[in-house]
Amino acid sequence: MWQDVRALNATANGLIALVVLACVASGVWWVSQRPMFTLRSVRVESIYDIELKRVSALTLRAGVIGKFKGNFFTTNLEQVRTAFESVPWVRRATVRREWPDQLIVSIEEHEPLGTWGEDGRLLSVKGDVFTANLAEADDDHPLPAFDGPEGSEKEVLARFGQLRAWFAPVALTPESLSLSSRYAWTVKLDNGMLVALGREQDHDSTHDTMRERVQRLVKVYPQLAARVPEIETIDMRYQNGLALAARGIKISKDGKLLPQPVAKVLASASSATRVPQAALPAKPNTKASTQH
Structure with missing residues (x-):
């Protein structure tokens, strides 16, 4: 090797390059540490x-x-x-x-839209769940309440926007929306009414079961509100009808008044848009339910 001039020159050049690189690196490090x-x-x-x-x-x-x-x-x-x-x-x-x-x-x-779950977390307008001081979030207006399985935040947010548009024709606004562990939807409206919408059965974009249920309710709601005051809950999980519970009515299956505080009445799909005369309130403090 020592007789190989070419190899010696290559080795010397390599060592010189390493020394130069080390000097440059040391210089850069020294400069970078200056105050x-x-x-x-x-x-x-x-x-x-x-x-x-x-x-x-x-x-x-x-x-x-x-x-x-x-x-x-x-x-x-x-x-x-x-x-x-x-x-x-x-x-x-x-x-x-x-x-x-x-x-x-x-x-x-984060721009807060509402609360998420029961542990004080918040849901942003972009569907992110985060933790912050709740008192700093609702300084402008009360926040809607949301809940659902882990990972469903954006789905709940999207459905909330749809429900706001669907209930707009009857001047109702969702105040809370929850998706159960069995993926059943429940919405509470600003008039205090709780609406059970059930599970989404058809995921085909051309057939929205949830939308059909809401549209069916919106169609009959003005008549229901005019005849049945103080509706507390409405169950839309029926194919061609609904069930409701309200204060001030006592009715039986045949339309007769009942003495019990809570009673139920069934009606066919053809009568889903009207309420029996017996369902009109007798006393404002009594409570009953009707089912269509």
């Missing part, structure tokens, strides 16, 4: 150039302090992003460096 590159500030702004409503500088400082370190060159931007996204009300964050000593953090806030 001028110490992070002086972290600027927070909104991703959409709108004022942040619920994320304050104090909240951010308390939430991210101690979760990342380094200077302009060595700070791990992924760690910074994760730290900011762990702060309540922060949905998404992006981080970039700004020469020579600043980080720019752009934040997207």
Whole structure:
């Protein structure tokens, strides 16, 4: 080998290159550690150039302090992003460096739509479930209540939007919506009425069973509301009819008044759009149910 001039030259050139690279790396490291590159500030702004409503500088400082370190060159931007996204009300964050000593953090806030479940969590308008101070969420208006199996958040959100449009012709607005573990839907309206809509049986986009049930209710609701005050619950899980419970009526299967506080009456599909005369209220404090 020592007699091979070409091999010796190649080895020498390789060693020189390594030394040069080591010197360059050491120089870069030395420069990067200079005080001028110490992070002086972290600027927070909104991703959409709108004022942040619920994320304050104090909240951010308390939430991210101690979760990342380094200077302009060595700070791990992924760690910074994760730290900011762990702060309540922060949905998404992006981080970039700004020469020579600043980080720019752009934040997207959660926009609450309602509560989720019974553990105090919130559902955003984009279908994200998150944890934050509930008192900060309902400062403008009461929040609708949502519930459903894990992973059904976006499905519940989409159905809520549909129900709002479907009930609009009778000036009713959903206040809560729940999807049971058996995937049965129940909606509470702003007049206090609870409507059981049951399970979605047909997933064909051309045949929406839920929509048909709501449309059937909307069609007869003005007549029901005019004749049966204070309706408490309506069960739409019947193919051609409905069942309801309301205060102020006492009726039997043959239309006669009953002494019991709660009674039921059945009607054929052909009479689903009218209420028997016997169902008219006798006393406002009594309670009964009718089924169509």
